[in-house]
Amino acid sequence: MSVQIQSRSKKTIGSWQGSDQDLKFEPGEILETLRDLSKDCFLIDYQDKIAVANSGRFLTGNDLENSHPVAAVSLAISPSDFGDEGFTTTHGIKSAYMAGSMANAISGIELVTSLGKAGFLASYGSGGVAPEKLLDAITAIKNNLPDGPYAFNLIHSPNEPVMEQKAVDLFLEHKVKTVEASAFLRLTPTVVQYRAAGLAADGSGNISINNKIIAKLSRPEVALHFLNPAPEKILAQLVEEGKITAQQAQLAGKVPMADDITVEADSGGHTDNRPLVGLLPSITALRNEIQENNKYPERVRIGAGGGISTPASVLAAFSMGAAYVVTGSVNQGCTEAGTSNQVKLALAQAAAPDVMMAPSADMFEMGVKVQVLKRGTMFPMRSQKLYETYLKYDSINDINPVERQELEQKIFQNDLDSIWQECVKFFSERDPSQLKKAENNPKRKMALIFRWYLGLATHWGIHGIPERVMDYQIWCGPSMGAFNDWARSTDLEAAENRHVVEIADQLMMGAAYQYRLNQLAIQGLQVPTTWERHLGFN
Numbered sequence: 001m002s003v004q005i006q007s008r009s010k011k012t013i014g015s016w017q018g019s020d021q022d023l024k025f026e027p028g029e030i031l032e033t034l035r036d037l038s039k040d041c042f043l044i045d046y047q048d049k050i051a052v053a054n055s056g057r058f059l060t061g062n063d064l065e066n067s068h069p070v071a072a073v074s075l076a077i078s079p080s081d082f083g084d085e086g087f088t089t090t091h092g093i094k095s096a097y098m099a100g101s102m103a104n105a106i107s108g109i110e111l112v113t114s115l116g117k118a119g120f121l122a123s124y125g126s127g128g129v130a131p132e133k134l135l136d137a138i139t140a141i142k143n144n145l146p147d148g149p150y151a152f153n154l155i156h157s158p159n160e161p162v163m164e165q166k167a168v169d170l171f172l173e174h175k176v177k178t179v180e181a182s183a184f185l186r187l188t189p190t191v192v193q194y195r196a197a198g199l200a201a202d203g204s205g206n207i208s209i210n211n212k213i214i215a216k217l218s219r220p221e222v223a224l225h226f227l228n229p230a231p232e233k234i235l236a237q238l239v240e241e242g243k244i245t246a247q248q249a250q251l252a253g254k255v256p257m258a259d260d261i262t263v264e265a266d267s268g269g270h271t272d273n274r275p276l277v278g279l280l281p282s283i284t285a286l287r288n289e290i291q292e293n294n295k296y297p298e299r300v301r302i303g304a305g306g307g308i309s310t311p312a313s314v315l316a317a318f319s320m321g322a323a324y325v326v327t328g329s330v331n332q333g334c335t336e337a338g339t340s341n342q343v344k345l346a347l348a349q350a351a352a353p354d355v356m357m358a359p360s361a362d363m364f365e366m367g368v369k370v371q372v373l374k375r376g377t378m379f380p381m382r383s384q385k386l387y388e389t390y391l392k393y394d395s396i397n398d399i400n401p402v403e404r405q406e407l408e409q410k411i412f413q414n415d416l417d418s419i420w421q422e423c424v425k426f427f428s429e430r431d432p433s434q435l436k437k438a439e440n441n442p443k444r445k446m447a448l449i450f451r452w453y454l455g456l457a458t459h460w461g462i463h464g465i466p467e468r469v470m471d472y473q474i475w476c477g478p479s480m481g482a483f484n485d486w487a488r489s490t491d492l493e494a495a496e497n498r499h500v501v502e503i504a505d506q507l508m509m510g511a512a513y514q515y516r517l518n519q520l521a522i523q524g525l526q527v528p529t530t531w532e533r534h535l536g537f538n
Contacts, residue, residue: 011524015067016042018056025051031531034074037512043072043525050525072523074516079508082314084301084323087260090212091178092149094119095508096324099331099500100216100262100305101153101180102475103127103269104458107331108338109140111500116145118501122331123180123214125338127155127362128455130430131166138174151178151214154191157362162431164190172197172211180262182216183270183362184225187257189238192230196244196252206297207251215258216305216326218265218272223283226258227290227300256294260301260323261287267306268329269370269475270360280304280320309479310486311510315518318511327507329480334498340464341495343474346376348495352481356380358473359387361454365447373474379457382411382471386450395442396420396449411471416449423448 023046024030030052034041039054046068062069080088083096099115101107101123108125115122124141126134134152141150152171157164168190171179177198181191191213198211215226235249244252263283265276284302291299304317305326317325331337333347354375360368364387374380389407393399396416399407408415427434427448438445454473459465461472484493491497492506517527 012045012062012069012071013073013523014070015059015062015064016044016053016056016070017059017064017067018053022053022055023051024053025049027528034516034527034531035513037077037509037516040076041074041516042070043074043520043523045069045071072520072525074519077512077515079505079512082318082508082511083303083325086298087301087303087324090259091121091151092147093121096303096318096322097121097504097508098151098214098262098303098324098326099123099504100326100328101125101127101151101155101182102328102332102337103129103153103155104462105129105133105137105338106462106475107153109137109144111331111334111336111338112141112150113144114336115500115504116141116148116150118504119149120501120504121149121151121178122500123151123153126153126167127157127182128458131163131170134167134170135174138170138176142174148177151180152176154179154181154194155362156182156184156188156191158185159362159365160431160434161188161190162433164188168194177210178212178214180214180216181226181258184215184217185222187225187231187234189234189243192234192252192257193238193243195257196230196235196238196248199248199251199255201247201251207255209255209259212260213258214260214262214303216262216264218263218274218279218306220283220286223261223286224290226261227256227287228294229253229255230257256290256296256300258300259298260303262303262305262324262326263322264326265304265306266477266479267371268332268355268477268480270368271306271371271477273357273371276304276307276317277320280317280322284321306477307479307482308507309483311507311514313479313482314507314511315514327504329475329477330483330498330503331500332475333480333483333495334500334503335496336500339462342464342466342469343461343472344495344498346373346472346474347476347480348484348493348498350375350476350480350484352478352485354481355476355478358383359454361451361458364390364451364454365444370475371477373472373476373480376469377472377474378470379473383454383457383473386411386453390443390446390450393446396446397442411453419449419452420445423452426452 033052042053044051079095087096099122102125112122200208230252238244239249263280266273301323303324304322308325309330356374357369358372358380360370457471457473460468487493
């Protein structure tokens with residue numbers, strides 16, 4: 001292809017008036033003009049060549065005096081133009097972009113603070129974080145971002161409801177105004193308590209929602225819970241326990257459980273591997289139906305997460321009507337992420353096929369899986385072996401001696417009785433009720449032992465334990481490979497150059513540039529393929 005813009009049509013849409021000296025003909029100047037997104041861009045048919053200008057006037061009609069025919073127009077575009085303005089206003093951010101939570105504080109204080117100071121919303125990864133460490137994070141982030149923006153993750157913990165309750169207690173006590181609720185299969189009293197406890201009515205009868213919820217989910221049946229008001233039964237229980245007032249319970253029956261819903265497609269960690277192109281329209285339609293029935297003053301906004309890792313995927317989500325976009329895997333590979341350099345290097349080398357599903361630590365007994373990196377680690381295969389053993393036997397003592405020896409040598413690197421003693425020590429401090437449940441339930445005891453490996457596999461990766469490199473559990477979706485393909489041959493190719501704020505800016509600016517190119521294509525013009533590679537602004 002020529003280095004010039006090609007026209008598939010001789011149609012013109014109007015005329016341009018201005019100084020011929022402002023016309024750009026050289027490829028480098030044309031590219032620079034196209035990439036100046038702050039100005040309108042006119043593509044002008046000048047003596048059978050396409051010239052470009054970002055000054056002058058566009059007029060309807062052709063053959064006007066002192067004018068040239070216009071082949072295409074691209075209006076100025078800014079990243080702040082994408083998405084739902086209500087999302088940016090509600091959360092006090094500059095564009096409809098959010099960094100989702102990554103458990104065990106992988107999205108930690110530094111990551112949340114860096115993005116917050118740059119005007120982006122990020123969610124602290126509270127999952128798996130002990131209450132005392134969570135309190136430290138709340139204190140630090142509130143000090144760093146006294147006016148926000150920030151959010152904290154509230155992860156559903158069916159096997160550790162005490163941890164879920166402790167997190168909500170801290171959020172309420174320290175006035176955390178936004179939580180990202182994830183992995184919920186149903187509503188629990190804890191998430192309803194957080195929502196209802198922030199409700200108040202003014203003198204005019206308007207309801208003030210002080211505790212915002214961004215629900216992350218991938219199933220319409222779960223979306224229904226967050227699109228509708230809290231169940232009366234749970235509200236009555238909370239009133240009886242003195243956790244909310246009768247007035248708050250009444251108000252909770254008039255507002256949806258969430259302000260925003262992130263439709264999570266094929267992502268790292270907890271995921272149903274569903275395609276965004278089918279899932280987002282489905283849940284948006286469900287939102288529209290419920291909005292029509294309930295007529296909330298403000299409709300629940302529907303955002304997109306999972307697979308968001310390139311300017312093209314960002315633009316695709318917004319083009320499908322997403323109110324905002326959420327990134328995940330790409331942030332874990334950044335310098336600000338709370339994980340080891342070994343993990344960041346592994347992520348920088350990942351390709352799209354280098355991921356697979358593996359049993360999750362927090363919902364192990366339920367058979368729930370998470371998406372992880374398989375390249376360079378045996379964790380997916382070893383964790384699957386543990387789950388198959390759990391299904392096959394009713395207790396540790398029932399395991400075939402040969403199988404048990406293999407587990408102890410290859411996976412645990414210790415005998416299972418010693419591992420159990422470590423579990424006793426851990427849960428005695430974290431949640432003693434787990435030990436009580438296992439006293440007369442040998443299968444439950446086996447699950448806790450197997451979860452020891454799954455839980456520590458994340459810890460080993462976060463801390464870069466060299467002797468456990470083959471056991472690293474690295475949450476990752478195929479979008480990581482797409483990001484690496486896009487970043488190749490740029491400054492962002494190297495792991496040490498990846499910073500969360502720059503990536504956020506690059507993805508949003510790149511989406512705006514891609515939007516401009518798409519506008520030109522619709523009007524019959526095509527830019528050189530080499531120019532399409534310049535979607536980023538690094």
